[in-house]
Amino acid sequence: MTYRAILAASAALSFCLASAAASAQTADKSIALSNNYAGNSWRQAMINSWEEVTGKAVEDGIVGSADAFTTAENSATEQAAQLQNMILQGYDAIVLNSASPTALNGAVKEACDAGITVVSFDGVVTEPCAWRIAVDFKKMGSDQIEYLAERYPDGGKLLEIRGLPGTSVDEEIHAGIVEGVKAHPQFEVVREVQGDWTQTVAQKSVASVLASLPEVVGVVTQGGDGYGAAQAFKAAGREVPTIIMGNRHDELTWWKEQKDANGYETFSQSIAPGVSTLAFWVAQQILDGKDVPKDLVVPTLRIDQDGLAEGLEMTPEGGVTNQEYTQDQAAELISSAQ
């Protein structure tokens, strides 16, 4: 109780002093975003969120500057060169979405040696001197089975849609699904098709497997493929099973239509592109002298049946459900990890 009271008091105090204290520490600090790719709607939203939140932070005098840089090609060598430029330009912190978990380690080490704080997120780096805000993709896989186990206690057959072959994200989500099925052996993945996180590819793959697919209770996915799967089931005149969605606008719109028409139930999850702003605040907190653990986990943005209308509002047309993070949320994440 006393602990809570102290916490509340300190929170209130820090709230009062927040702008004064924080700006005193980091008002003249400059933070750069090094981003390896901008060619899809998720990355576009990520950059927009960064600009919006950091723009306000600069205006409020919390940091001196927060520039965003994106490499033209999704290549590690180019991004390493970009990092070296940033070191020469004398940034105080670099927030990094990396093209490779290992190939940038050398450049990251150089930055650390030059006294620069490096915070990697989404595409994290393994170099120990950098901070990591990683996504728990495995949990994104096992959570789907957990949900289905609640919906269908008797279990049943499942269809799995995989992502881009050979990527670690695909491997990890898949591993999470395998783990989930092991924990709930009443489920069985009867077919696995390739969806490439793309609606049209998923639609084609699912359509091609439908003729030989026994009745399934659920479709486990990786995001960006749920709407295509639904279209394929509909075109074949089959009842649409519970398809896990990935927070894309078309997926949520379809779900809403079905929910209104026949009470269709599922859930949806993805990482909000605004995670770039979480990384920004974490970097700011580190510059502010806070003690921050090196490994943090990004919370997934999950939409359940009740939150669908609200989730849809947070989703730009054609994009992914987004959420921008605040300084307080970053502080909360840091303290929960300690």
Add this chain to the structure above:
Amino acid sequence: MTSRLAKFQSIWQSAPYAFAFIGAMVIFAITLIANQGSGAGQIVSAALAFGSFYALVGIGQMFVITSGPGNIDLSVPANIALSGAVAMSIMGGSDAMIPLGLLAALGCGAAIGCVNYALISVLRIPPIIATLSSSFVVQSLAIVYGRGLRITPPPFLAEIATGRVAGIPILSVLVIALAGVMALVLHRSIYGRFLKAIGQNMNAASLAGIRVGLVRFGTYVLCAIFAALCGVLLAAFSGGASLNMGEEYLLASIAVVVIGGTSVAGGFSNVSGIWGAALFLYLLVTMMNTLGVGTGLRQILTGLIIVAVITLAGSRRGVRE
């Protein structure tokens, strides 16, 4: 061995498209056996529907490839993304606007074709580079224009793209008819003969009085219009345009041309092979999914099977001369 090869060659000479159809049928048979004989109708129906898109882009690409060595159009995926987005936003989900939206998308395609040929002819950039660079520009336009675009297609257009009569997709009937027309254009029209003549020997064709530039110009525009049409129908088929919906059609458009028995060196082509190859490519995916092949092995098998079919197709080389 030699006699078997000779047999292959004689099949090739009389019917260069045969291997695509034979391949498609073999794969179909394996799928049916794995599936205990059920679902044949559904598989064929889906193959016709998805094959229509491969066929559309393939026919356009085939005309370009026919016009001689080095000719290729890499702007197909970007074109599909932009045209689909333009059509969907102009139609705005209303049946009355379908003609206007379709016209705008095809116009958009024609413009891309004009730019492609201008780069090739005026700036003398090799086609592979010219169309690749124009595709970057077009894709960026599609991103700017189509950012956050997911407009539901008009009901009538969606019905044409996804509807079936007696199990046969309406779309496939239209595309087969279109393929028939294009076969006539290729083999019977003056334009088609000029095109093949240019593909076989550009200098000879030019000396014979063929206006080479004009024919090549028309061919690039034609290919771009086919890609644009594919973009519109694909958007209608998948419930709205998306930025990356054209991605898989870059390699697919070239693969169906080659598997279909058209000479990559130009000058010799056939339209029916495109359909054979389109069915082949789709049924290949179906077979892998039915057999439940894992993703890694699937890539290897897809590669090996395509190499096998093209190698058989390649045995005609040397016969032609």
